[in-house]
Amino acid sequence: MLRLVVSYALISRPTLAGTLALPFQPSPSVDAVAEQIRRTGARATPARIRVLQLLRDAPAALTHNEIESALGARAIDRVTLYRVLDWLAESGLAHKNTDAHRVYRFSAAAAGEHLTHVHFRCEDCGGVFCLAAAPPAAPALPLGFSLSRVDFDLRGRCAGCCAASS
């Protein structure tokens, strides 16, 4: 069975603040989130509002599964959640990334542009941590290739997982 635990508390701990980007942000109001959605030209539905608000509150990128659990009772439909998440990513309101277990993780885009910093990916829990360091410049590409983005990923075990196994 796949073990996918997000060390919520740990990620936003001040202990790591010196090297972690994206500090915790105050929760946005429902109206503000709805307005942000409408500005893209699309409809501000309850599903989109709740999910985007959840992402903006989250201290780390979340999986579809984690979001479904977080919504708890009166959860929205599984497929709708997939569509909402993809829509958020396409419309630029969220980032869609793959974690160390090859599962998609989503994070609110407003909080910071993930292309401007380096990431640490825990091979144990799958968590993604935003580090303060900037990624280096890309080397030259072979002829005919086109670049869309650069990822500098450090892999290993996060503090939480290291502590849990010692």
Next chain:
Amino acid sequence: MLRLVVSYALISRPTLAGTLALPFQPSPSVDAVAEQIRRTGARATPARIRVLQLLRDAPAALTHNEIESALGARAIDRVTLYRVLDWLAESGLAHKNTDAHRVYRFSAAAAGEHLTHVHFRCEDCGGVFCLAAAPPAAPALPLGFSLSRVDFDLRGRCAGCCAASS
């Protein structure tokens, strides 16, 4: 449906040789491969020999699916192939990586150490290309984190996919 096409020919083209690492290597004999397997202390079974030989012949990292197709008739069992591939990776004879479509790709380990160079990952076909550039050094980690590996991945569209859509 998932489209997973490896541009075999393209990857080993001399056009790209200036910037691509891992040039094409001559095919190893069955006996040499079997001996390489036995040296790990495990049994040299037909499945392991055929798969490792295929990987050493391949100009690019292959998915489970591609390997199954390549073996064609008298294919080995799906599950056995998964186990052979995982064993090859664990025993150090092959590398196991994730492509842009979040599918595992396997490549023979002897041909070159992938930690010493940068990769280009095509977001269209999922192909992984080894570039000649070396990855930059890792920045400092937060306290308690442990690093196991660094990936510097360029993402975009490969020459084959760019040409196909123009």
Next chain:
DNA sequence: CGACCAGACGCAACATTGTTGCAATAACTT
């Protein structure tokens, strides 16, 4: 306000990749 309708939703069914349990087989050892 009430009707309208493109866009969003919910449901059911499906696809793909990867894993687990277990009995049967065969690679190596003696």
Next chain:
DNA sequence: AAGTTATTGCAACAATGTTGCGTCTGGTCG
């Protein structure tokens, strides 16, 4: 040649993600 035990093949399962389609509703306009 027989014995041991790693490896195989099969069937069933699990997790993530997708597609098709009929129903509903958010935002708009009369």
